[in-house]
Amino acid sequence: MKIVADKNIPFLRGVAEAYGEVTYLAGADFSKEAIKDADALIVRTVTHFGKELLEGSTVKLICTATIGYDHIDTDYCDAHGIKWTNAPGCNSGSVEQYIASALVVIAQQNNFLLKGKTIGIVGVGNVGKKVALVCEALGMRVLKNDPPRQEAEGSDEFVSLDTIKKEADIITFHTPLVREGKYATYHLADFAFFGSLAKNPIIINAARGGIIDTSAIKKALIEKQISGAIIDCWEKEPVIDLEYMKLVDIATPHIAGYSADGKGNATRMSLEAIADFWSLSKEPIGKVVIPQVENPVIDWSILNGDKLEQAILMTYNPTEDHKRLVSNPADFSSLRGNYPLRREYLSYTVENVDNAADKAVLQKIGFIIK
Numbered sequence: 001m002k003i004v005a006d007k008n009i010p011f012l013r014g015v016a017e018a019y020g021e022v023t024y025l026a027g028a029d030f031s032k033e034a035i036k037d038a039d040a041l042i043v044r045t046v047t048h049f050g051k052e053l054l055e056g057s058t059v060k061l062i063c064t065a066t067i068g069y070d071h072i073d074t075d076y077c078d079a080h081g082i083k084w085t086n087a088p089g090c091n092s093g094s095v096e097q098y099i100a101s102a103l104v105v106i107a108q109q110n111n112f113l114l115k116g117k118t119i120g121i122v123g124v125g126n127v128g129k130k131v132a133l134v135c136e137a138l139g140m141r142v143l144k145n146d147p148p149r150q151e152a153e154g155s156d157e158f159v160s161l162d163t164i165k166k167e168a169d170i171i172t173f174h175t176p177l178v179r180e181g182k183y184a185t186y187h188l189a190d191f192a193f194f195g196s197l198a199k200n201p202i203i204i205n206a207a208r209g210g211i212i213d214t215s216a217i218k219k220a221l222i223e224k225q226i227s228g229a230i231i232d233c234w235e236k237e238p239v240i241d242l243e244y245m246k247l248v249d250i251a252t253p254h255i256a257g258y259s260a261d262g263k264g265n266a267t268r269m270s271l272e273a274i275a276d277f278w279s280l281s282k283e284p285i286g287k288v289v290i291p292q293v294e295n296p297v298i299d300w301s302i303l304n305g306d307k308l309e310q311a312i313l314m315t316y317n318p319t320e321d322h323k324r325l326v327s328n329p330a331d332f333s334s335l336r337g338n339y340p341l342r343r344e345y346l347s348y349t350v351e352n353v354d355n356a357a358d359k360a361v362l363q364k365i366g367f368i369i370k
């Protein structure tokens with residue numbers, strides 16, 4: 001079997017070879033010629049897969065090692081018998097960690113307490129559900145908006161976007177990027193959206209750049225319709241609007257989902273899709289091993305102030321990613337390609353927690369307690 005894989009998918013080399021002959025390419029080097037006789041592709045969001053690349057090829061399966069799949073023309077694939085898979089939930093814990101840490105940092109920078117603040121979560125799927133959990137653990141009031149789920153489930157767990165616009169101090173987007181239809185999200189946050197916010201909220205986008213209209217959020221930041229922004233996903237990335245980047249509080253190069261855990265899960269899920277499609281053994285996938293950080297132990301007894309916030313920041317602090325991007329925005333892609341090792345809560349052990357309530361909260365968001 002011939003596999004063509006993106007060379008920036010971690011933990012793939014030396015494992016994917018169990019399934020066939022593998023060619024590794026940069027995202028920009030996937031061409032018609034390069035994939036014409038491939039059976040399977042393992043890809044990232046940086047390459048668009050539609051008629052222009054796939055027509056006339058032997059590709060039978062496209063596995064994107066990502067949650068999002070807006071870079072795949074799924075209509076074209078479905079109409080031409082090309083199966084495609086994504087990796088649902090693979091890096092939802094990583095985005096949860098990114099959002100929690102970014103909230104702690106922005107609260108410190110602006111001298112406010114997260115406890116008691118209202119956060120509106122727009123899109124409550126794999127990521128949004130985990131973000132809700134960690135925000136509750138941080139003592140925040142959580143409002144959830146998800147019209148497709150509300151309609152399908154008939155649950156009273158959800159509120160309207162109007163309620164979020166009225167009541168939220170922070171609004172975070174976790175929807176897919178959908179350009180048309182009843183639940184379209186393209187430019188969901190447009191000029192009208194920013195003009196109708198009651199509480200000058202902080203805006204977070206770690207979903208897809210196109211969910212926010214860049215011109216509209218720039219105006220909102222300049223005119224103080226919003227009091228800040230945490231932006232990981234950008235329209236037209238990797239070439240981002242520098243004026244916008246300078247206006248936001250935390251600017252990162254689309255790395256919210258870049259924990260090693262998230263990348264490892266995505267690699268495993270892509271290989272599982274290949275094994276399932278061709279009825280092959282999944283044993284080789286056991287060779288995907290994630291390295292541990294140098295010091296995976298947190299001593300609860302020596303933490304000061306809000307201990308949960310401190311513990312969260314010990315696992316990841318977005319300030320470094322922010323500094324790297326703002327000092328070198330032209331390196332957007334290479335910052336992503338050479339991302340440092342980051343592990344999620346589940347690889348950290350918290351020691352000396354004597355209070356049962358603290359233990360329960362830490363365990364709920366995934367820390368190991370000793």
Ligand SMILES: NC(=O)c1ccc[n+]([C@@H]2O[C@H](COP(=O)([O-])OP(=O)(O)OC[C@H]3O[C@@H](n4cnc5c(N)ncnc54)[C@H](O)[C@@H]3O)[C@@H](O)[C@H]2O)c1
Nearest residue numbers: 068123124125126127146148174175176183206207256257
């Ligand atoms: N920055 C990163 O590194 C990163 C990492 C992972 C995921 N993402 C992106 O985050 C987003 C969420 O990922 P996920 O895994 O939770 O997806 P998901 O499919 O599990 O959940 C998305 C949720 O959004 C809801 N939704 C759809 N249209 C909506 C609308 N118009 N208004 C409100 N809700 C709507 C859906 O019903 C669903 O519950 C996706 O865009 C994904 O590509 C980014």
Ligand SMILES: O=C(O)[C@H](O)[C@H](O)COP(=O)(O)O
Nearest residue numbers: 044045046066067068257258
């Ligand atoms: O959709 C996802 O899973 C995330 O946006 C992920 O971070 C994308 O990673 P990329 O394929 O761009 O490396």
